[in-house]
Amino acid sequence: MLVHLFRIGIRGGLVPGRSLFSHRLQSFSAVRSPDGHFSSCLLRAMAQLRSQLRAHFSRVPSATPPSKSAPAWCWLGGALLGPVVLYKHPRLYLLALCEAREAPPAHPIPRVTQSQFNWQLFWHFLRPYLLLLGAAIVLALGAALVNVQIPLTLGQLVEVVAKYTRDHVGSFVSESWNLSTHLLILYGVQGLLTFGYLVLLSHIGERMAVDMRRALFSSLLRQDIAFFDAKRTGQLVSRLTTDVQEFKSSFKLVVSQGLRSCTQIAGCLVSLSMLSPRLTLLLMIVTPTLMGIGTLMGSSLRKLSRLCQEQVARATGVADEALGNVRTVRAFAMEQREEEHYGAELERCRTKAEELGRGIALFQGLSNIAFNCMVLGTLLVGGSLVAGQQLTGGDLMSFLVASQTVQRSMANLSVLFGQVVRGLSAGARVFEYMALSPCIPLSGGHSIPKEQLQGCVTFQDVSFSYPCRPGFQVLKDFTLTLPPGKIVALVGQSGGGKTTVASLLERFYDPTAGMVTLDGHDLRTLDPSWLRGQVIGFISQEPVLFGTTIRENIRFGKLEASDEEVYAAAREANAHKFICSFPDGYDTIVGERGTTLSGGQKQRLAIARALIKQPTVLILDEATSALDAESERVVQEALDRASAGRTVLIIAHRLSTVRAAHHIVVMANGQVCEAGTHEELLRKGGLYAELIRRQALDTPLLSAPLPKTPRHPWNHWHRT
Numbered sequence: 084m085l086v087h088l089f090r091i092g093i094r095g096g097l098v099p100g101r102s103l104f105s106h107r108l109q110s111f112s113a114v115r116s117p118d119g120h121f122s123s124c125l126l127r128a129m130a131q132l133r134s135q136l137r138a139h140f141s142r143v144p145s146a147t148p149p150s151k152s153a154p155a156w157c158w159l160g161g162a163l164l165g166p167v168v169l170y171k172h173p174r175l176y177l178l179a180l181c182e183a184r185e186a187p188p189a190h191p192i193p194r195v196t197q198s199q200f201n202w203q204l205f206w207h208f209l210r211p212y213l214l215l216l217g218a219a220i221v222l223a224l225g226a227a228l229v230n231v232q233i234p235l236t237l238g239q240l241v242e243v244v245a246k247y248t249r250d251h252v253g254s255f256v257s258e259s260w261n262l263s264t265h266l267l268i269l270y271g272v273q274g275l276l277t278f279g280y281l282v283l284l285s286h287i288g289e290r291m292a293v294d295m296r297r298a299l300f301s302s303l304l305r306q307d308i309a310f311f312d313a314k315r316t317g318q319l320v321s322r323l324t325t326d327v328q329e330f331k332s333s334f335k336l337v338v339s340q341g342l343r344s345c346t347q348i349a350g351c352l353v354s355l356s357m358l359s360p361r362l363t364l365l366l367m368i369v370t371p372t373l374m375g376i377g378t379l380m381g382s383s384l385r386k387l388s389r390l391c392q393e394q395v396a397r398a399t400g401v402a403d404e405a406l407g408n409v410r411t412v413r414a415f416a417m418e419q420r421e422e423e424h425y426g427a428e429l430e431r432c433r434t435k436a437e438e439l440g441r442g443i444a445l446f447q448g449l450s451n452i453a454f455n456c457m458v459l460g461t462l463l464v465g466g467s468l469v470a471g472q473q474l475t476g477g478d479l480m481s482f483l484v485a486s487q488t489v490q491r492s493m494a495n496l497s498v499l500f501g502q503v504v505r506g507l508s509a510g511a512r513v514f515e516y517m518a519l520s521p522c523i524p525l526s527g528g529h530s531i532p533k534e535q536l537q538g539c540v541t542f543q544d545v546s547f548s549y550p551c552r553p554g555f556q557v558l559k560d561f562t563l564t565l566p567p568g569k570i571v572a573l574v575g576q577s578g579g580g581k582t583t584v585a586s587l588l589e590r591f592y593d594p595t596a597g598m599v600t601l602d603g604h605d606l607r608t609l610d611p612s613w614l615r616g617q618v619i620g621f622i623s624q625e626p627v628l629f630g631t632t633i634r635e636n637i638r639f640g641k642l643e644a645s646d647e648e649v650y651a652a653a654r655e656a657n658a659h660k661f662i663c664s665f666p667d668g669y670d671t672i673v674g675e676r677g678t679t680l681s682g683g684q685k686q687r688l689a690i691a692r693a694l695i696k697q698p699t700v701l702i703l704d705e706a707t708s709a710l711d712a713e714s715e716r717v718v719q720e721a722l723d724r725a726s727a728g729r730t731v732l733i734i735a736h737r738l739s740t741v742r743a744a745h746h747i748v749v750m751a752n753g754q755v756c757e758a759g760t761h762e763e764l765l766r767k768g769g770l771y772a773e774l775i776r777r778q779a780l781d782t783p784l785l786s787a788p789l790p791k792t793p794r795h796p797w798n799h800w801h802r803t
């Protein structure tokens with residue numbers, strides 16, 4: 084039984100560290116000073132307590148008494164740390180309390196909250212399968228009840244055997260025939276019912292998992308860009324995979340084993356008490372005691388198992404990083420170092436796994452002894468009852484089998500308890516993001532008819548802070564106009580906010596103050612999907628392609644585009660020739676993120692992808708800065724063509740690419756610090772002139788003469 088209990092725990096990955104309270108407990112354990120220095124430990128404990136109190140009070144509405152909604156961990160933490168701090172530094176404790184109550188933080192604290200399980204969403208996913216679930220429950224209950232019958236019939240059969248052994252009269256076969264047939268039927272029915280409910284549960288579980296994954300994926304894709312700034316992709320993918328998987332397994336296990344175990348325990352206990360109340364009483368005392376000891380041992384082994392899993396994950400992470408960045412590893416000739424690094428992690432895995440193996444061996448040895456002692460104890464006590472004619476041999480047999488069923492079921496239930504906690508927290512993680520609604524919807528709002536669309540963009544007194552860094556203002560009263568059909572270049576120091584301007588224009592974020600308009604319409608009133616899908620073309624420094632064909636990658640800009648439109652866009656982007664030189668042409672698979680293409684080729688595909696939607700406004704964010712001179716020339720030709728007749732915002736470091744723009748804006752610290760044409764800014768002798776002077780040292784061509792009319796500015800520049 085104990086072995087069974089532990090096995091299920093390990094197999095099911097019963098990991099207490101991922102339980103509801105793990106983060107909380109971790110945060111408290113973090114206050115332990117590594118060097119054991121008490122006062123520094125105390126100060127950290129103090130800070131911990133203070134921030135937890137503060138976080139707690141900041142989310143409790145003033146009308147609500149804190150005691151009612153305080154999470155258990157908060158009060159547990161307070162109870163553990165409070166007296167220590169109070170005893171050592173009473174004033175510090177009061178200070179913490181006052182600060183927590185009176186001084187709400189200037190900026191929202193990024194909270195690591197454990198979200199609640201959303202029963203409403205769970206019901207939403209379960210509802211379509213209620214009928215099937217009902218059928219599964221009936222079958223599971225049926226199987227459990229049949230299981231209760233088996234020991235009783237077995238006992239009767241043993242009675243027949245005993246009688247025949249004693250008396251040797253009559254035919255054993257004919258006497259035992261009915262009972263044996265009955266038993267065979269019970270076995271068959273039990274097998275069929277088990278098959279039935281497991282198939283139904285698997286059907287429900289798999290379908291629910293697909294529904295949940297679909298809903299979560301769709302919800303994730305709709306979240307604000309700010310949401311992705313704050314989350315790690317791995318975390319999100321893990322919610323889609325591991326958490327859904329864990330929730331599904333827990334759900335299936337709870338319904339199948341939970342129901343079955345409860346029914347079996349109840350049924351068998353009734354049978355047992357009818358067979359022998361004294362033996363049943365003994366069993367009720369011994370079994371829970373042994374289970375308690377087993378659970379304690381099992382939990383420390385599970386902790387060890389979790390450490391093992393974490394170590395394996397660490398080793399996998401090392402291998403993953405090395406293989407994922409194999410080019411960098413090769414470029415730095417670090418293969419040997421990576422091998423050693425991975426080897427060291429594997430060695431740690433081995434040590435931990437061996438320790439776990441020893442623990443399991445000890446556990447299994449002890450539980451075998453306990454199990455055998457229980458059988459022996461039942462036989463001895465039961466035997467004395469048989470000797471005193473208070474019990475028949477058959478009843479004793481029935482008792483033994485039924486008590487085994489009770490023990491197994493109780494073991495299952497205790498494991499199931501952990502599984503429920505894990506399932507609920509996995510479900511909470513899955514449902515958490517489903518219930519989130521983005522601040523910027525994907526669609527909705529009006530659009531400007533194509534024939535009226537001019538492409539005049541203005542930024543009016545725009546201030547902006549990224550949501551994940553609310554205290555840091557990236558743009559301050561930023562004002563800029565992009566006239567229709569003109570090229571405006573943004574230059575300036577790194578981190579000055581140039582890319583942020585482009586992100587606001589794409590409406591990845593909304594300004595904190597001021598507004599961005601298109602032809603006089605506030606972007607917030609326009610349909611974002613129309614804006615991004617039809618009005619704005621965005622080409623960045625590192626184009627990201629999808630691991631499919633060239634044709635599909637270009638079509639990503641306009642799903643309904645015909646092949647002719649794809650070819651036209653590729654020609655416009657200077658890409659048609661190189662695509663046709665590939666044996667598979669437009670059906671060439673570009674590899675993961677486009678790894679089988681050169682930087683210049685990738686960039687030209689990205690341009691084709693942006694041009695296929697015939698955007699009115701084009702944003703070029705350092706589009707050529709990652710390319711060598713030859714690739715840059717080819718890509719630049721494509722960009723020159725693409726820019727004609729469109730409103731273009733160029734963001735560039737290399738001033739050679741912007742000097743002939745109609746308007747150049749120099750940004751510093753989130754503000755416009757100079758603006759004008761190349762000549763005007765040079766004459767002014769300000770920041771732009773200084774930047775030019777510095778770059779001219781590297782690029783003597785910058786001093787070349789300018790065209791008189793910047794109709795297609797770069798064409799001229801690239802001819803010079």
Ligand SMILES: Nc1ncnc2c1ncn2[C@@H]1O[C@H](COP(=O)(O)OP(=O)(O)OP(=O)(O)O)[C@@H](O)[C@H]1O
Nearest residue numbers: 312549551552557576577578579580581582583584
């Ligand atoms: N997603 C983000 N979340 C929080 N802060 C950000 C984010 N993106 C940029 N920032 C910060 O905003 C500031 C402006 O960044 P931005 O990328 O707009 O500058 P930039 O002028 O384009 O710089 P570069 O020329 O180096 O590309 C920087 O301080 C940067 O750290």
